[in-house]
Amino acid sequence: MGKMSGQGVMGGKESTVRVGDLTVGKASFTAFCASCHGYSGKGDGPAGATLKTRPRDFTDCAKMTPMADAMLFNVIKDGGAASSLSGDMPPWKDAFEDPEIRDLVAYVRFFCKK
Ligand code: HEC
DSSP: OOTTOSOOOOSSSSOSOOOOOHHHHHHHHHHHTHHHHOTTSSSOOTTGGGSSSOOOOTTOHHHHTTSOHHHHHHHHHHOSGGGTSOTTSOOOTTTOOHHHHHHHHHHHHHTSOO
């Protein structure tokens, strides 16, 4: 846990390991996800409020901590339906490359600050 979150190793000349970058993740999240998930990740975005299955509260550590990074990654990449969640969560594989999805996972994790 926690290995993929936090600021990446960006200072080095060339880093082979690229972990999620919060700044990039935040920019993507604000542009594409906040309408449903809310700017503070609480699932209170204006579009999210109209859905049958409301987006989860990402600040709820009790719910979010047990979810594996791979699970979050897959839901973002392939959409909710592919993971037996609500199909209102769209797949983003055409919009983001895998490293960008990892940035989003890092940012989603950031909402639970414990
Ligand atoms: C159209 C509204 C909508 C948009 C836009 C959207 N989501 Fe979701 N998302 C949902 C809903 C609804 C769920 C809950 C699915 C469930 O619990 O059945 C969900 C679930 C998730 C989950 C799985 C964790 C959980 O809540 O169970 C993650 C991670 C996630 N979204 C991230 C993102 C990211 C990152 C983006 C932007 C790239 C995004 N979402 C954009 C509606 C949306």
